Amino acid sequence: MAKQSIGIGLMGLGVVGGQVAKVLSEKTAILAEQVGCPLILRKIKVLPSDLARPQARRMEPRLFSTDEDEFFAEPGIDIVIEAIGGESPALEYLKRAISGGKHVVTSNKEVIAKHGVELLSLAQQHKVGLHYEASVGGGIPLIAPFQHSLVANRVSGIYAIINGTTNYILTRMAREGIDFASALKKAQEFGYAEANPENDIEGIDATYKLAILTSLAFNCQVRPDDIYCEGISRLGSRDFRYAQELGFAIKLLAIAKQGDKSVEVRVHPVFIPEESLLAKVEGVYNAVLVEGDLVGKVLFFGEGAGALPTSSAVIADTIEAAQDVMLGGEGRVRWKLSSDKTIKPMAEIETRYYLRVTVADRAGVLAQISKVLGDDQISISSVIQKEADSVAQTAELVIMTHPAKEEAMQKALKELSHLSVVKEISNFVRVEA
Amino acid sequence: MAKQSIGIGLMGLGVVGGQVAKVLSEKTAILAEQVGCPLILRKIKVLPSDLARPQARRMEPRLFSTDEDEFFAEPGIDIVIEAIGGESPALEYLKRAISGGKHVVTSNKEVIAKHGVELLSLAQQHKVGLHYEASVGGGIPLIAPFQHSLVANRVSGIYAIINGTTNYILTRMAREGIDFASALKKAQEFGYAEANPENDIEGIDATYKLAILTSLAFNCQVRPDDIYCEGISRLGSRDFRYAQELGFAIKLLAIAKQGDKSVEVRVHPVFIPEESLLAKVEGVYNAVLVEGDLVGKVLFFGEGAGALPTSSAVIADTIEAAQDVMLGGEGRVRWKLSSDKTIKPMAEIETRYYLRVTVADRAGVLAQISKVLGDDQISISSVIQKEADSVAQTAELVIMTHPAKEEAMQKALKELSHLSVVKEISNFVRVEA
Numbered sequence: 001m002a003k004q005s006i007g008i009g010l011m012g013l014g015v016v017g018g019q020v021a022k023v024l025s026e027k028t029a030i031l032a033e034q035v036g037c038p039l040i041l042r043k044i045k046v047l048p049s050d051l052a053r054p055q056a057r058r059m060e061p062r063l064f065s066t067d068e069d070e071f072f073a074e075p076g077i078d079i080v081i082e083a084i085g086g087e088s089p090a091l092e093y094l095k096r097a098i099s100g101g102k103h104v105v106t107s108n109k110e111v112i113a114k115h116g117v118e119l120l121s122l123a124q125q126h127k128v129g130l131h132y133e134a135s136v137g138g139g140i141p142l143i144a145p146f147q148h149s150l151v152a153n154r155v156s157g158i159y160a161i162i163n164g165t166t167n168y169i170l171t172r173m174a175r176e177g178i179d180f181a182s183a184l185k186k187a188q189e190f191g192y193a194e195a196n197p198e199n200d201i202e203g204i205d206a207t208y209k210l211a212i213l214t215s216l217a218f219n220c221q222v223r224p225d226d227i228y229c230e231g232i233s234r235l236g237s238r239d240f241r242y243a244q245e246l247g248f249a250i251k252l253l254a255i256a257k258q259g260d261k262s263v264e265v266r267v268h269p270v271f272i273p274e275e276s277l278l279a280k281v282e283g284v285y286n287a288v289l290v291e292g293d294l295v296g297k298v299l300f301f302g303e304g305a306g307a308l309p310t311s312s313a314v315i316a317d318t319i320e321a322a323q324d325v326m327l328g329g330e331g332r333v334r335w336k337l338s339s340d341k342t343i344k345p346m347a348e349i350e351t352r353y354y355l356r357v358t359v360a361d362r363a364g365v366l367a368q369i370s371k372v373l374g375d376d377q378i379s380i381s382s383v384i385q386k387e388a389d390s391v392a393q394t395a396e397l398v399i400m401t402h403p404a405k406e407e408a409m410q411k412a413l414k415e416l417s418h419l420s421v422v423k424e425i426s427n428f429v430r431v432e433a
Numbered sequence: 434m435a436k437q438s439i440g441i442g443l444m445g446l447g448v449v450g451g452q453v454a455k456v457l458s459e460k461t462a463i464l465a466e467q468v469g470c471p472l473i474l475r476k477i478k479v480l481p482s483d484l485a486r487p488q489a490r491r492m493e494p495r496l497f498s499t500d501e502d503e504f505f506a507e508p509g510i511d512i513v514i515e516a517i518g519g520e521s522p523a524l525e526y527l528k529r530a531i532s533g534g535k536h537v538v539t540s541n542k543e544v545i546a547k548h549g550v551e552l553l554s555l556a557q558q559h560k561v562g563l564h565y566e567a568s569v570g571g572g573i574p575l576i577a578p579f580q581h582s583l584v585a586n587r588v589s590g591i592y593a594i595i596n597g598t599t600n601y602i603l604t605r606m607a608r609e610g611i612d613f614a615s616a617l618k619k620a621q622e623f624g625y626a627e628a629n630p631e632n633d634i635e636g637i638d639a640t641y642k643l644a645i646l647t648s649l650a651f652n653c654q655v656r657p658d659d660i661y662c663e664g665i666s667r668l669g670s671r672d673f674r675y676a677q678e679l680g681f682a683i684k685l686l687a688i689a690k691q692g693d694k695s696v697e698v699r700v701h702p703v704f705i706p707e708e709s710l711l712a713k714v715e716g717v718y719n720a721v722l723v724e725g726d727l728v729g730k731v732l733f734f735g736e737g738a739g740a741l742p743t744s745s746a747v748i749a750d751t752i753e754a755a756q757d758v759m760l761g762g763e764g765r766v767r768w769k770l771s772s773d774k775t776i777k778p779m780a781e782i783e784t785r786y787y788l789r790v791t792v793a794d795r796a797g798v799l800a801q802i803s804k805v806l807g808d809d810q811i812s813i814s815s816v817i818q819k820e821a822d823s824v825a826q827t828a829e830l831v832i833m834t835h836p837a838k839e840e841a842m843q844k845a846l847k848e849l850s851h852l853s854v855v856k857e858i859s860n861f862v863r864v865e866a
Contacts, residue, residue: 139583141574144578152749152752153745277713294742295742295745296739298573298734299735303731308726309728316581316582319585338466
């Protein structure tokens with residue numbers, strides 16, 4: 001006999017969990033129609049502090065439990081929604097739920113990025129589904145396309161703006177010509193950056209999300225630590241000025257490329273052509289460009305964070321899990337670790353480079369610099385001499401190179417820094433076409 | 434016992450059908466892994482002329498049938514892929530397949546737009562799935578998001594560039610300042626417009642796709658004929674020049690808005706702010722912007738047509754159908770005609786307008802025009818006088834209005850055309866913010 005209702009256990013009543021509870025109670029008819037029976041919220045695992053929230057005080061007290069054993073002992077829970085965040089205790093809770101035969105839905109990028117393969121294997125073993133659409137890109141469908149719509153494709157590349165904080169900061173720097181510190185301060189004032197912003201501005205958050213997307217799209221295990229990562233804090237207002245002059249925007253991109261035997265995964269600032277669609281993604285918005293052999297280029301754009309968009313993804317996953325429960329199946333996602341590809345060492349990647357160097361303002365300097373680059377097989381595409389400082393007797397050189405190996409560029413940068421005419425390697429940024 | 438293979442019947446071996454057959458034969462391992470058993474192409478319904486194609490000549494002759502009765506008599510077909518296109522005989526074939534208990538996959542926008550509700554009902558009656566991802570936007574996931582990822586949302590609006598031919602023409606007009614006829618000719622030269630381009634340039638193709646998206650997103654039946662439709666042929670190079678001067682791009686947009694009791698559905702050229710993401714969608718690319726109560730704005734972008742992208746969607750649908758066959762289910766899509774909303778009459782819509790009028794070049798003209806507009810409750814936001822022609826003693830007025838009712842604007846246009854100082858209403862275009 002078909003089930004008469006689906007029981008939901010919710011872990012966490014913070015920003016996301018609170019919104020999920022709200023949608024579960026406000027959209028009961030839509031949800032029931034999609035599933036074929038009502039979804040009933042049976043228990044919420046909360047922290048004692050959550051109980052004072054206005055939302056909690058409007059709900060029935062018997063729903064709450066501050067004790068995880070009590071939560072997991074609740075009968076009639078088919079699906080556990082984890083909205084706690086962070087690695088611990090969320091990982092333990094997810095494992096416990098899965099081992100107890102519950103389908104799980106999570107918005108936890110850190111846990112999925114670090115332990116997704118392990119959790120997926122555990123879920124397959126227990127014949128339940130592991131759903132994590134909300135872990136990347138808020139409500140933008142990003143996981144589902146890789147699991148369903150794009151599944152016939154060999155994905156060759158992913159190019160993603162997947163951190164709203166950094167994109168907001170870069171947008172303000174580009175628009176207003178302000179420096180990084182001022183833009184960060186504005187982001188903090190508007191609530192788009194945390195008091196301790198390191199996780200975002202140093203690119204760590206983006207590595208979590210890229211690890212999730214890459215593992216899924218390339219069927220291999222990419223851990224956050226496998227991903228080369230540079231943040232945005234060393235970008236200066238001059239870099240934006242020169243970028244604009246040269247026809248580029250500066251974005252923090254998460255990039256993944258699939259080769260025959262290796263995958264290339266990196267998060268760092270890049271120059272991208274200003275007419276490209278990714279260059280037009282502004283403020284806290286996210287966008288993910290995917291290249292597949294059949295589909296060509298597709299791009300997904302939207303709000304990458306926030307309670308409402310994240311709840312949209314959590315609820316969609318919950319409906320899918322509930323449909324699986326109704327059908328008596330474990331879900332249809334067939335992800336399998338099937339690739340033995342290695343991570344390409346950063347030294348081997350090849351891109352164009354933008355280079356800003358402060359040099360002595362005298363004849364023959366460019367010849368010396370060109371020789372160093374040329375000796376390292378780096379060919380210059382354009383040079384502009386900028387901002388001569390008559391007091392310090394220095395000038396600024398802005399150099400764009402043709403495609404070159406990262407290893408060669410790093411070697412050249414070291415050699416350049418030893419030239420007496422070079423006062424400072426002021427910055428260098430990779431370029432993506 | 435689980436099935437050992439899934440049998441596929443393919444109808445049509447044209448551009449799309451040929452590519453689908455190619456993918457089915459080249460990606461057997463990926464497909465089998467997703468489904469849990471191999472997909473086997475058992476029969477292809479072809480036209481006699483198809484048999485001469487190089488592709489057909491490389492395939493086993495026993496696969497082909499030019500007779501539909503023979504095709505439908507083939508045992509062991511679980512899924513029928515319809516890649517014939519057009520209304521007839523595709524509709525009859527789809528009905529016959531469904532009535533015979535086959536799951537169906539189609540890329541046929543005309544059939545789905547005109548008969549989707551009927552086919553869906555037939556499919557539900559026979560407990561099989563009707564899959565049509567490829568009917569809108571090539572390989573861009575558009576149907577799946579509405580059926581799955583966005584299902585918890587109340588969708589308030591859809592704004593779509595869903596015809597590549599017209600977007601290509603408009604892009605060339607905007608970039609090169611050329612007139613419509615020249616841009617159309619170029620589109621035809623590059624194979625982006627058909628010899629008889631009416632279906633595309635008059636917006637009819639876009640109404641099919643909008644009908645499909647709207648019916649799905651709003652749970653109501655919107656037929657192509659319900660959609661107000663204007664093509665792009667009356668746009669002139671001057672309109673692009675003025676649009677750029679005013680900070681707008683011109684796009685053919687398919688627009689759907691959901692109100693409490695009615696839905697607004699229309700396809701026509703619009704001015705959109707040049708900094709909007711849709712304004713940046715160039716050439717033959719498609720993009721669909723969706724607004725939902727939870728997810729906010731999400732945008733899907735990619736190639737809207739072509740054999741490869743379309744095959745990506747057809748194969749994804751085929752995998753989903755095959756998974757349904759394996760699970761013994763009819764699929765999980767729960768679309769139901771649940772809304773009794775009416776189509777909002779065009780007279781009642783409200784937008785801003787761009788108006789280009791050729792007038793006598795003399796004092797007091799603007800006062801007369803302003804009076805007509807004002808009497809019809811249309812308030813002017815800006816006016817620029819342009820292009821005085823000293824020989825003809827005429828001038829061109831470019832007027833942007835504040836939001837006004839369409840009915841009032843149509844009345845005003847009629848009245849303006851009767852003013853002796855008005856030589857010609859040269860154009861008027863709606864504006865979307």
